[in-house]
Amino acid sequence: MKNRKLIAYLMIALCIFSGCSSKTVVEETSSNLLLGFSQLGSESSWRIGNTASMESAAKRHNISLMMENAYQKQEKQIDSIRSFIAYQVDVIAFCPIVEDGWDNVLTEAKNAGIPVILVDRLINTSDESLYTAYVGADFYQEGVSAADFLVRKAKDLGKEHLLIVEIAGTVDATPTLQRYDGFHDIIDNDDTFQMLETISGDFLRSKGEECMKYLLNKYGDDIDVMYSHNDSMTLGAIDAIEAWGAKPGKDIIIITVDGEQATVDLISEGKINCVIECTPMLGDIVMEHAKKLMAGEEVPRITSPQEETFSEYDDLRQLPPRGY
Numbered sequence: 001m002k003n004r005k006l007i008a009y010l011m012i013a014l015c016i017f018s019g020c021s022s023k024t025v026v027e028e029t030s031s032n033l034l035l036g037f038s039q040l041g042s043e044s045s046w047r048i049g050n051t052a053s054m055e056s057a058a059k060r061h062n063i064s065l066m067m068e069n070a071y072q073k074q075e076k077q078i079d080s081i082r083s084f085i086a087y088q089v090d091v092i093a094f095c096p097i098v099e100d101g102w103d104n105v106l107t108e109a110k111n112a113g114i115p116v117i118l119v120d121r122l123i124n125t126s127d128e129s130l131y132t133a134y135v136g137a138d139f140y141q142e143g144v145s146a147a148d149f150l151v152r153k154a155k156d157l158g159k160e161h162l163l164i165v166e167i168a169g170t171v172d173a174t175p176t177l178q179r180y181d182g183f184h185d186i187i188d189n190d191d192t193f194q195m196l197e198t199i200s201g202d203f204l205r206s207k208g209e210e211c212m213k214y215l216l217n218k219y220g221d222d223i224d225v226m227y228s229h230n231d232s233m234t235l236g237a238i239d240a241i242e243a244w245g246a247k248p249g250k251d252i253i254i255i256t257v258d259g260e261q262a263t264v265d266l267i268s269e270g271k272i273n274c275v276i277e278c279t280p281m282l283g284d285i286v287m288e289h290a291k292k293l294m295a296g297e298e299v300p301r302i303t304s305p306q307e308e309t310f311s312e313y314d315d316l317r318q319l320p321p322r323g324y
């Protein structure tokens with residue numbers, strides 16, 4: 001452990017002197033288990049909640065954490081994973097920003113005998129042995145739940161034709177692909193619904209606002225529904241809708257995914273109709289998996305937390321604080 005500590009400090013020093021922008025945070029505990037974690041960025045409250053969950057869970061489980069933020073760059077994540085391998089961490093965990101392009105670096109991890117846990121997002125690979133476990137949401141189900149709400153709402157309003165715009169997340173990221181598929185598998189087979197356009201807002205609030213401005217300029221009053229793949233983009237889009245002079249939640253049905261405190265609160269204000277929960281609190285499961293792997297025990301291939309739908313049909317007054 002002493003050697004590792006020394007190398008960790010050297011890594012930080014190297015990083016400072018080489019001007020590298022992905023900050024390495026090393027949180028030491030008394031345990032012998034060292035987890036290298038590559039976080040993909042800080043693009044949303046969800047992500048910040050996820051980082052906090054990993055940090056606090058590592059402390060609770062007495063696991064030393066070496067963490068790097070890739071600031072939305074896959075190359076940085078690959079560099080981080082390589083540095084974790086060089087440093088001989090016990091377990092690698094990372095949130096893959098996109099699905100493609102991981103085979104080489106994960107083969108290096110496999111050859112070094114280091115197990116890999118995918119956190120939050122999946123990868124696309126022909127070699128399933130390149131990772132041991134996935135801990136994250138069932139995004140397809142989230143898309144289905146979003147569509148289920150819309151079907152109910154349309155019936156309620158007695159509407160036979162609704163026009164939808166969709167603000168999607170980062171291109172080639174698992175939540176984007178699956179939230180799209182789950183939603184479209186239901187609405188594309190129902191004549192009540194017509195998708196006007198799907199565009200990517202990269203999971204960012206600023207881009208959500210830009211996308212909605214563009215969509216309002218193009219389709220104006222025709223838009224009946226906005227389905228957004230995350231809360232940050234939704235909050236930006238709501239700003240754009242209000243600036244345009246329309247009422248979110250009334251003139252345009254708003255459906256969003258994540259379940260941040262800010263959007264759940266907007267259900268009560270009538271500005272959002274439905275929030276599909278996606279919890280970032282994955283830290284404890286990841287740490288439990290890491291401990292089991294070190295003890296030579298098996299862990300489940302996929303672990304997805306139970307998630308809920310919060311909507312204008314629910315009484316949300318007793319809902320505990322969301323924590324992100």
Ligand code: GYE
Nearest residue numbers: 043044046120175203230
């Ligand atoms: O929905 C979004 C974040 O991968 C589930 O990434 C995560 C998504 C989440 O930026 O807010």
